[in-house]
Amino acid sequence: MDNIPNLWLKALPALKSDGSKYNRGHCVVLGGPVASTGAARLSARAALRIGAGLVSVACDPSSLIVYATALQAVMTKPVKDEAAFAELMADRRITAVLLGPAAGITARTKAFVLTALRAGKACVLDADALTVFQDQPTELFDVIRSPVLLTPHEGEFSRLFGKVTDREGDALRAAQQSGAVVLLKGADTVIAAPDGRILINRAAPPTLATAGSGDVLAGFAGGLMAQGMDVFDAACAAAWIHAEAARVFGPGLISEDLSEAVPQVLRHLGR
Numbered sequence: 001m002d003n004i005p006n007l008w009l010k011a012l013p014a015l016k017s018d019g020s021k022y023n024r025g026h027c028v029v030l031g032g033p034v035a036s037t038g039a040a041r042l043s044a045r046a047a048l049r050i051g052a053g054l055v056s057v058a059c060d061p062s063s064l065i066v067y068a069t070a071l072q073a074v075m076t077k078p079v080k081d082e083a084a085f086a087e088l089m090a091d092r093r094i095t096a097v098l099l100g101p102a103a104g105i106t107a108r109t110k111a112f113v114l115t116a117l118r119a120g121k122a123c124v125l126d127a128d129a130l131t132v133f134q135d136q137p138t139e140l141f142d143v144i145r146s147p148v149l150l151t152p153h154e155g156e157f158s159r160l161f162g163k164v165t166d167r168e169g170d171a172l173r174a175a176q177q178s179g180a181v182v183l184l185k186g187a188d189t190v191i192a193a194p195d196g197r198i199l200i201n202r203a204a205p206p207t208l209a210t211a212g213s214g215d216v217l218a219g220f221a222g223g224l225m226a227q228g229m230d231v232f233d234a235a236c237a238a239a240w241i242h243a244e245a246a247r248v249f250g251p252g253l254i255s256e257d258l259s260e261a262v263p264q265v266l267r268h269l270g271r
């Protein structure tokens with residue numbers, strides 16, 4: 001079935017007239033090392049634009065200066081090691097965590113993913129947060145109990161689940177195997193849940209084939225999950241809004257433009 005707004009519009013977070021930033025969710029994005037900060041910054045801005053009340057980039061103290069200088073509304077949280085990250089994850093006000101964009105294929109990234117999952121956080125796992133489990137994917141699947149979204153492109157998908165031969169069947173099998181919602185990116189994006197739900201986001205503009213656009217998509221999903229949206233609905237809404245933002249912006253799109261087109265898309269959706 002095609003991914004159309006009527007399927008998730010009622011679940012899309014709406015503002016309350018007496019609401020505050022504290023009841024719009026807090027999304028934490030894991031920041032990469034000092035020379036690779038752009039991807040996490042794109043994700044964090046996307047999470048904020050889609051409506052999370054608070055967004056923080058958690059980064060190593062050695063890269064804090066870059067994030068703190070570059071970010072404005074997005075906050076920073078220095079985390080020097082796994083213990084510090086575990087302490088952050090124990091904060092119940094943090095309602096979603098996004099890990100992976102340019103995080104690095106390192107033991108640290110793997111440990112942080114496991115820590116977030118063991119803390120029971122709603123998580124979006126993208127890019128390096130998937131690749132770090134390529135040698136032993138069951139190490140990841142065994143700790144998935146909370147609402148989790150995996151957002152692989154075909155390369156990342158093949159590292160965890162094997163080569164893609166049938167995008168719909170393979171995405172569904174991956175969701176069932178991992179216990180997570182799987183969003184398999186591409187010109188047509190497949191979103192599959194472990195319970196068998198599956199939607200296809202068709203006809204996204206090819207302008208989305210640009211560096212960092214997947215980081216923005218992960219940020220949209222993380223920002224919606226932080227506001228309490230069901231993970232499958234959040235994945236479908238994020239994919240649709242991502243494509244629509246590209247359509248609204250038109251030619252010459254770079255990833256930075258996607259978040260800036262979100263207000264127009266949300267207005268058309270009645271938010």
Ligand SMILES: NC(=O)C1=CN([C@@H]2O[C@H](COP(=O)(O)OP(=O)(O)OC[C@H]3O[C@@H](n4cnc5c(N)ncnc54)[C@H](O)[C@@H]3O)[C@@H](O)[C@H]2O)[C@@H](O)CC1
Nearest residue numbers: 038039100101102103104127128153154155156211212215
């Ligand atoms: N501005 C930034 O800082 C950006 C950082 N990025 C980060 O760069 C790191 C590497 O990500 P990449 O995805 O480039 O590299 P990866 O090495 O993880 O995956 C790319 C490889 O996967 C294979 N592949 C198969 N199907 C593919 C498909 N449909 N789309 C893409 N690759 C496919 C190809 O062999 C390709 O060489 C990640 O940490 C990522 O988050 C990227 O997101 C781009 C933007």
Ligand SMILES: Nc1ncnc2c1ncn2[C@@H]1O[C@H](COP(=O)(O)OP(=O)(O)O)[C@@H](O)[C@H]1O
Nearest residue numbers: 153185186187204206208209211212213214215
């Ligand atoms: N030809 C295309 N048409 C429409 N959307 C595309 C096309 N190619 C890629 N996309 C979308 O662009 C995004 C690319 O994400 P990804 O591969 O993770 O790139 P990056 O790592 O640079 O962020 C995905 O959302 C994917 O669905």
